[in-house]
Amino acid sequence: MTQSSVLNPDRLRPHWLPTGWFQVGWSTDFPAEGVRPLRYLGGEQVAYRDTSGTLHILDAHCRHLGGHLGYGGHVQDDCVVCPFHGWHWSPEGRNTHIPYQPDRPNRARRLRVWPVREQSGMVYMWHDVDGREPDWEPPDIFTDTASHTAALQYHAPSQVKFDALTLHPQLVSENAADPIHFRYVHGARSHPVFLRRWQDEAHWFSQIGFGSRWRPMEPDSHDGDTLSILVAGVGLNYTSLSGSMNTLILLSTTPIEAGTSDMFQTVWLEKLPGDTPDVLESRLDQAISQLPNDIAIWSHQRFEDPPALATVEGQAFTDFRRWARAFYPEVADEFRL
Ligand code: FES
Ligand SMILES: [Fe+2]
Known part of the structure; x- marks a missing residue:
């Protein structure tokens, strides 16, 4: 609980950005190949599977010039590749490769990483407005x-x-x-x-x-x-x-x-x-x-x-x-x- 909410218990009414695990689909919605755009909890995300099949969800908009990774992006070397200028983004939300500047990826910009769990055919995504990590499991x-x-x-x-x-x-x-x-x-x-x-x-x-x-x-x-x-x-x-x-x-x-x-x-x-x-x-x-x-x-x-x-x-x-x-x-x- 953030300090401000402790100070204002009367304001802890329901709103549209609750903390917790939320279902964002079923496993079958996320095939081995390709990327999938999502739009949940006030944001836009891109979901993709790496070569081992592990599902990742990142913020959708490339930190280069804001291309949407979920429309036309593809997966390469466990990264999602932006359709606009080919920048690679890793499961940790890091830029690992710029094809026309291969020796110097951008180390400063990050994509938000949304924690994911896949269990019994359901896909869950963790949300917390203050970016806190999950402290319970689905x-x-x-x-x-x-x-x-x-x-x-x-x-x-x-x-x-x-x-x-x-x-x-x-x-x-x-x-x-x-x-x-x-x-x-x-x-x-x-x-x-x-x-x-x-x-x-x-x-x-x-x-x-x-x-x-x-x-x-x-x-x-x-x-x-x-x-x-x-x-x-x-x-x-x-x-x-x-x-x-x-x-x-x-x-x-x-x-x-x-x-x-x-x-x-x-x-x-x-x-x-x-x-x-x-x-x-x-x-x-x-x-x-x-x-x-x-x-x-x-x-x-x-x-x-x-x-x-x-x-x-x-x-x-x-x-x-x-x-x-x-x-x-x-x-x-x-x-x-
Ligand atoms: S906007 Fe993504 S690579 Fe340029
Ligand atoms: Fe009911």
């Missing part, structure tokens, strides 16, 4: 939402991207602190309740029980109809739906610039005996059919601060909002909500 969907999910077999995931939605990541993540909306937005038959929850600096976890089937279960059981949500930073929501069948869902929201975010939904269905394409299609449908209902709310929602909370929802929601403040260092006014 969770693993197969092990980190519930204890039983790692032992199961899953079909290849289905992936859906929603471009440039007018919604803020925190509104999405607050679902983890809001069991009651499941009744009104998603048609749950009764008011779902928290079975347990915990938080640490980077994570906010809740397990939510539906109907009566969970009641006789141990809190850690996966045998009732429960939803476990692990929120990591404000942009990543790892969910496991447990009950008659198990489904894992990662819902990621990544700001583009002030006012808009891309949303990535990845769904893993458990492999079950007798799965046919028809059965799988209807299970997938069931898993993803509710998201548009949420998006319809989030896209028009205002950040009510402080919110008016009923007693039963007050504690968790207040805890969540307080926890989330840590991801918002001070930023320029143009990025405020």
